[in-house]
Amino acid sequence: QVQLVESGGGLVQAGGSLRLSCAASRSVFSFNDMGWYRQAPGKQRELVAVFISGGIPKYADSVKDRFTISRDNAKNAVNLQMNSLKPEDTAVYYCAGRPTGTTLWSWGQGTQVTVSS
Numbered sequence: 001q002v003q004l005v006e007s008g009g010g011l012v013q014a015g016g017s018l019r020l021s022c023a024a025s026r027s028v029f030s031f032n033d034m035g036w037y038r039q040a041p042g043k044q045r046e047l048v049a050v051f052i053s054g055g056i057p058k059y060a061d062s063v064k065d066r067f068t069i070s071r072d073n074a075k076n077a078v079n080l081q082m083n084s085l086k087p088e089d090t091a092v093y094y095c096a097g098r099p100t101g102t103t104l105w106s107w108g109q110g111t112q113v114t115v116s117s
Contacts, residue, residue, distance in 0.1 A: 002026060002106035004095045009111030012085055016115070020080040021072075022095030022108060028071050028078060031097040033105075035069055036080045038091035038113075048093065049080060063089075085115045 003025035012018055020036065028034060035050030035058075049059045049069035057069050068081045078095065095108040 002097060002099060004097060004106055004108035006093065006095045006108045006111040009093060009113045011114045011116065014085060014087055014115055014117050016085050017081070017083045018085065018113060020082065020093055020095075020111060020113075022078045022080075024076045024078070024095075024097060026076065026099075028073060028076055028097075030099055032100040034078055034097035035095075036078075036093055037096055038089075038093045039110075040088075040091040043091075045094070050096075051078070082113070085113075087115045087117045089113060090115050 005023045006020060008018060008020040033050055033052050036048040037045050038048050039045040047060055048063055049067055052058050066084045070079045091113060092110040093113050094110045096105050098105045
């Protein structure tokens, strides 16, 4: 069973930065798709930044040029560097991954990111 544990959320002022980390219970290379989603109050969960097909990064238009997804192979982790944060980035951020050879996604518990104006 895959376990994903997020860390790094918090409260930051608009224009600031945060770095989220997702520690996986297995190698990040064992996932076909892996990355970050978010859900703001009253809204549907949406893709933020994900590695697809093993390593191609895909970003939501709203975060391009501000957020960067990366992998730390030694730590079995996927990170999300978030710069120039905006109040509309406020949400619970979830790490998610789909192991290669399966159709099921595993999800972390989520970490709260709050951006004040």
